[in-house]
Structures are given as structure tokens and as C-alpha cells.
Amino acid sequence: MKKIKISAVIISAVMLMTALFTGCGEKLPENNDPNFAVVPNIVGMTAAEAEKAVDDAGLILKTEFQFNSPVKEGLIISHDMEGEKRIGKYSVITAKVSAGKANKSGTTPSNANNFGKVTSQGDWIYFSGYESGIYKMRKDKSEKQLIIDAPLPVGLNVVGEWIYYTEATEEGGMYKVRIDGKYKKRISTVTSYNLYVHGDWIYYMTEYWGGKICKMRTDGSDTTLLVSDKCWEFVVSGDHIYYVKRDDKQVYRCRLDGEGKCIFSNGFIGRNLSLVGDKFAVSNMYDVLHVNYDGTGQDSFGTHNVQYGLLNGYKGWLYYLEYDFRDATKDNISFGRMKPDGSEKKTIHTMNQFRSSNPFFNVVDDWIYFEDQADNNALYRVKVDGTGLEKIV
Numbered sequence: 001m002k003k004i005k006i007s008a009v010i011i012s013a014v015m016l017m018t019a020l021f022t023g024c025g026e027k028l029p030e031n032n033d034p035n036f037a038v039v040p041n042i043v044g045m046t047a048a049e050a051e052k053a054v055d056d057a058g059l060i061l062k063t064e065f066q067f068n069s070p071v072k073e074g075l076i077i078s079h080d081m082e083g084e085k086r087i088g089k090y091s092v093i094t095a096k097v098s099a100g101k102a103n104k105s106g107t108t109p110s111n112a113n114n115f116g117k118v119t120s121q122g123d124w125i126y127f128s129g130y131e132s133g134i135y136k137m138r139k140d141k142s143e144k145q146l147i148i149d150a151p152l153p154v155g156l157n158v159v160g161e162w163i164y165y166t167e168a169t170e171e172g173g174m175y176k177v178r179i180d181g182k183y184k185k186r187i188s189t190v191t192s193y194n195l196y197v198h199g200d201w202i203y204y205m206t207e208y209w210g211g212k213i214c215k216m217r218t219d220g221s222d223t224t225l226l227v228s229d230k231c232w233e234f235v236v237s238g239d240h241i242y243y244v245k246r247d248d249k250q251v252y253r254c255r256l257d258g259e260g261k262c263i264f265s266n267g268f269i270g271r272n273l274s275l276v277g278d279k280f281a282v283s284n285m286y287d288v289l290h291v292n293y294d295g296t297g298q299d300s301f302g303t304h305n306v307q308y309g310l311l312n313g314y315k316g317w318l319y320y321l322e323y324d325f326r327d328a329t330k331d332n333i334s335f336g337r338m339k340p341d342g343s344e345k346k347t348i349h350t351m352n353q354f355r356s357s358n359p360f361f362n363v364v365d366d367w368i369y370f371e372d373q374a375d376n377n378a379l380y381r382v383k384v385d386g387t388g389l390e391k392i393v
Helices: 002-022 047-056
Strands: 036-038 060-066 076-079 086-088 092-098 118-121 124-128 132-138 145-151 153-159 162-167 174-178 185-188 195-198 201-205 211-217 224-237 240-245 251-255 272-276 279-283 288-292 299-301 306-314 317-322 332-338 346-352 361-364 367-372 378-383
Touching: 047 060, 047 092, 118 153, 118 361, 124 153, 132 153, 145 162, 145 174, 153 195, 162 195, 195 224, 201 224, 224 251, 224 272, 240 272, 272 306, 272 317, 279 306, 306 361, 317 361, 346 367
Parallel strands: 060 092
Antiparallel strands: 036 086, 076 092, 118 124, 124 132, 132 145, 153 162, 162 174, 174 185, 195 201, 201 211, 211 224, 224 240, 240 251, 272 279, 279 288, 288 299, 306 317, 317 332, 332 346, 361 367, 367 378
């Protein structure tokens, strides 16, 4: 009798354990059951390697980016399913991919005012193709790849896992797409060429060179009118917005909520605006005013041949386009740079470009990026000291 009781206890225990591991008594799947798959261990793989391994196993991979991780950029940090575990076929595995350092701002204020066709994050350069496509490449030009085939993308900003941009088409609108080209979404019907993303907010003008200044959250919500005046350009710096009002061509300042509006420049007629170190620079084609952040120390200097007044401040230097406005037969345009007070002026690079065109140049990580009209608007770059000219695409 005693042996029978012991056997009954053992049998009951086995049955209980089986129920716990099979879901209340369901039969464990056989190793060759076509409805189940084994989770591969993808930690340490690249995203592409992990996607192939998971796909080969009959499962689906969903990736999320994790920034500022000690794990090498591009490698899988972790995933939510234990390796070698048997789960239902076509189940979704979520993995975290190390993504390097995240930006707080998607571009510089100066690049935002110059069509924003090139920006960077971590070791990657993000740029627009002339007619279509958003691309990325390493800073050494390696691993060049198409992210998404978007028509006429401008105003590129990259913050964390998202690219924000405008499609300069008849339909227009502002969009966001993940840095791997997935989950494209239209977030506004406004076509804005002056797009500046800082933190959770997008600051933009409703029209290029003559629009009102607004802000909205990066998901497209909470649109707020900040400046009802029509403006030429604006920059965000600290807790304020500085802008050139189109009607009187003066520089004004207001807080990030649009309040506290006041005139910033005293009588200087300007059009283009840029940040240069601890100063602002304002140009009107023939003159440049440089002024401290508090509005003091205003000083201007004479003719310096800046075409269209395009300005771009970078590491204490003011970069610009120049041509000899005294000779209308010349189409050569040059990049130049100088200190905010007009000293140490130097021509960096000369290219063939028609004055009637609308050129741009962005300064990113010690390179000047521009389109060369003489080469079918191909994208080029040259170092800020004028050396190392090379074609990108």
C-alpha cells in the first residue's frame, strides 16, 4: 500500500510539472513541428545579419534604436525573446540596435536657412539627392546608401531615430521617417524650407523668405503661431528667436513662446541672419552687421561682394557666397570666409554657377557641401580651408 501511495504522488507531480510547462496540460511541440520556430541568438550581430537570421528561422524582426549605448554602433544590444527558445512561427522578436550619439538639434540654424540639404548625427552624414532621395554615408564617404526615395527633399533635420524634412513638390508638406527608411509619415501640409528641429519641437516658417514663424511638436501636434509678421529668415538661440522682418528689414527678437517681441538691431537694413560664435551676423548684400547676443557692440563694415547675402556661421567663422557685382558678365561664384568683424577674409573655392540660380551651401563637420550646376547639380564638398574638393553624388 505504501509503495502505491508513493507512486501516485510521483505521477501527480510529473503531471503538474507538465501542465506548468505546456500551458495547463497542452502537449509540448515536437522538434519538427512546422508551427514552431527556434529563436536565434542575435546579440552582437549587425541589424542586417539579425534580420536574415530571424527571417531564416521563420520569425519576424522588429528593431528599436538605442542611443548613447556603450555597444558598438549598428550591433544588436538585446532582444525580448530568449535565444534557443521555441515559439510560434511568424512571431515578432523586438531587438534594440545601438545607434551612437543622438542629436539634440537636427541641424544648425544657419544650415536651416540654406535649404538644409545636408546634416549629420554621430558618424553619419545625411543628405538630399538633387531631385529625389535621402541618403546617408559615413563621414569618410564609406557605406553610402539610399534611405528613402523621397521627391525633392529639403530641410533635413536628424534627431535620434527620426529624419524630419520637407518635400518641395506641388503637394508639399513636412514629413518624418525613421533613419532606416521605415515608418514615413506626413506631419504637416505646410511646405516649409526653413525647418529647425530642437528637442521635441519643430520651428519653421510658413513660406520661404516671407513667411510667419510657427512651432509644432515633432509628431505634428500643438501647432502654435509665434510671429505673425512675415519674415526673411530666423534663428533659434537659447531661449529666444531672432528674425528679420520683411517689411522694415530690421532684426527682432522674441521668446520661444512668441512673447516679449522687441527690435534687436538699430536701423541696420538686413536680409540674411546667422550665428557666428558669440555674435550674430546680418547682411543686406553689400554690408554686414555683427552684434553681440545682448544687442550691444553693433558694428558694420563695407562692401564685401556677398551674393544673395547667403551666410553660414561655423566655429567662429562667417562663410558666404561672393561674386564681383561690378561685372554682370561673370558667372563664377566663390565661397569665402572671414571673421565676424570682416577680418581675415579669404576666398576658399570658385565654381561655375549662374547668378540667376538659387544656390545653397551647408557647412557640416568641417566641410562645405554644395551643388555644382556645371555638373548637373551634383553634390560636392570641399574642406572649410579650401582643400580636398570631392564629388559625393
